[in-house]
Amino acid sequence: MKSISELTEKKPALAWILFFVTIGVVFLLGLLASSIIERRSEALFVNTPKTVIRDGEVRNEKWGENYPREFQSYYGTADTTFRSKYGGNATVDMLEEIPEMVVLWAGYLFSRDYKQGRGHFYAIQDINNTLRTGAPMTADAGPQPTTCWTCKSPDVPRMMKEEGITQYFNKKVAEGANYLTFPWDKGMTVEEMEEYYDGVEFSDWTHSLSKAPMLKAQHPDYEVAQHGIHAQRGVACADCHMPYQSEGGVKFTNHKMQSPLNNIAASCQVCHREETQTLVQNVYDRQDKVLEARHELEKTLVRAHVEAKKAWDLGATEPQMKDILKGIRRAQWRWDYVAATHGGSFHAPLECARIVAAGVSIALDTRLKLARLLSSLGFNEEVPYPDLSSKGKAQEFIGLDMKKSHEEKDVFLKEIVPSWKAAAAERESKLN
Numbered sequence: 001m002k003s004i005s006e007l008t009e010k011k012p013a014l015a016w017i018l019f020f021v022t023i024g025v026v027f028l029l030g031l032l033a034s035s036i037i038e039r040r041s042e043a044l045f046v047n048t049p050k051t052v053i054r055d056g057e058v059r060n061e062k063w064g065e066n067y068p069r070e071f072q073s074y075y076g077t078a079d080t081t082f083r084s085k086y087g088g089n090a091t092v093d094m095l096e097e098i099p100e101m102v103v104l105w106a107g108y109l110f111s112r113d114y115k116q117g118r119g120h121f122y123a124i125q126d127i128n129n130t131l132r133t134g135a136p137m138t139a140d141a142g143p144q145p146t147t148c149w150t151c152k153s154p155d156v157p158r159m160m161k162e163e164g165i166t167q168y169f170n171k172k173v174a175e176g177a178n179y180l181t182f183p184w185d186k187g188m189t190v191e192e193m194e195e196y197y198d199g200v201e202f203s204d205w206t207h208s209l210s211k212a213p214m215l216k217a218q219h220p221d222y223e224v225a226q227h228g229i230h231a232q233r234g235v236a237c238a239d240c241h242m243p244y245q246s247e248g249g250v251k252f253t254n255h256k257m258q259s260p261l262n263n264i265a266a267s268c269q270v271c272h273r274e275e276t277q278t279l280v281q282n283v284y285d286r287q288d289k290v291l292e293a294r295h296e297l298e299k300t301l302v303r304a305h306v307e308a309k310k311a312w313d314l315g316a317t318e319p320q321m322k323d324i325l326k327g328i329r330r331a332q333w334r335w336d337y338v339a340a341t342h343g344g345s346f347h348a349p350l351e352c353a354r355i356v357a358a359g360v361s362i363a364l365d366t367r368l369k370l371a372r373l374l375s376s377l378g379f380n381e382e383v384p385y386p387d388l389s390s391k392g393k394a395q396e397f398i399g400l401d402m403k404k405s406h407e408e409k410d411v412f413l414k415e416i417v418p419s420w421k422a423a424a425a426e427r428e429s430k431l432n
């Protein structure tokens with residue numbers, strides 16, 4: 001083998017080529033080093049606050065100054081175009097999809113309006129818009145406790161700070177104001193939470209047909225998810241719903257909180273090698289199966305409510321109805337728990353199926369008792385199943401005056417909401 005000097009002696013051009021190649025390589029290495037250093041320093045300074053965020057800061061933009069990437073991505077929640085088979089960020093009228101829900105919630109505001117949530121961007125707008133919050137024309141009016149606002153509005157910490165937390169939840173100021181309570185004293189399963197509610201004799205409302213003392217599940221997503229394999233393997237909610245994203249040398253969580261099915265590459269495929277189609281199908285399979293069973297429970301519960309109403313109409317007494325009403329409460333609590341955990345049929349399909357199965361069993365047992373009672377009251381026929389072919393028909397069946405609800409809401413949106421907005425703008429203009 002010849003040495004380099006021998007080679008270049010014969011072909012001097014080779015020496016020049018070598019020279020320029022070396023310069024090129026050094027130049028590229030230099031670029032790489034400078035890019036690494038730049039990204040490192042970018043990453044180093046990314047968490048250095050640019051402004052001091054005051055205690056109780058309500059303006060999103062102020063937070064955005066210190067967390068620009070998170071803030072920009074948060075605006076992604078304004079997008080309402082994605083619809084998966086059961087989820088997504090489009091407005092879906094759930095009562096129209098499943099009119100049985102109207103009957104299950106008779107006597108409770110959910111029977112008037114229940115839609116699939118859009119993104120966080122719309123939280124305030126939609127809490128004003130929903131018929132569930134009614135049309136409060138004065139500060140102390142309104143059918144709901146302030147509890148819903150507590151999670152939805154960034155302005156609540158300011159109010160709590162100004163008024164004091166006990167005053168914010170003061171029942172004397174706003175009737176029905178309720179301290180936000182997690183029903184976890186006995187444990188975090190559906191049965192343990194029920195035990196807690198039973199223990200304090202709590203009910204959210206009395207059913208207008210069956211007169212059963214009902215419970216409403218509120219966002220049991222976290223509790224249910226704990227029963228699933230992902231939680232048990234340490235996968236966090238954010239891993240799927242707010243996956244990491246890189247920008248230059250900076251890694252941040254994407255604050256477009258959404259259905260992971262709209263971003264399979266960044267959520268599932270970080271861990272799973274399967275094709276997008278397969279993963280989507282895995283999710284739909286689990287959802288289909290749980291929802292199929294859940295729908296059976298919905299229909300059985302509707303029957304139990306109308307049969308209980310029939311029993312009252314025929315003169316049943318409270319002692320005769322006691323066990324039956326308890327059964328309806330218990331079965332529907334299980335239904336609601338699974339229905340309200342929107343991602344539960346994927347997060348923890350077995351747990352959801354188990355709960356629905358228990359609900360069906362309790363509901364059927366209750367209907368047996370009802371059949372016996374109805375028979376003892378001289379009624380031996382089938383109580384007709386109502387026409388639940390649309391939301392409107394179902395609402396008519398339970399006797400709702402929806403026209404009035406909408407009219408009142410329109411007045412509230414036209415007269416009250418603009419004054420709230422003006423007051424907020426005025427208040428915030430005084431902040432620096």
Ligand code: HEC
Binds near residue numbers: 229267
């Ligand atoms: C951070 C990692 C991680 C992410 C992200 C992730 N998974 Fe998983 N997934 C796991 C682990 C770990 C298991 C359990 C497998 C095991 O331990 O054998 C699992 C199990 C599963 C299973 C089987 C569950 C069962 O019923 O037995 C399915 C289906 C699945 N994942 C789908 C998904 C989908 C769809 C997404 C995105 C929405 C996703 N995974 C996101 C880590 C992940």
Ligand code: HEC
Binds near residue numbers: 085241
């Ligand atoms: C392994 C990935 C994964 C993890 C971890 C996970 N989710 Fe989900 N989540 C999903 C999938 C998939 C869906 C179904 C989305 C759909 O139907 O479009 C979903 C749906 C939801 C929904 C309904 C959203 C919609 O678009 O309808 C909520 C709310 C939710 N999850 C909350 C949570 C919470 C809270 C946690 C943590 C306790 C969590 N998720 C953990 C994958 C995950």
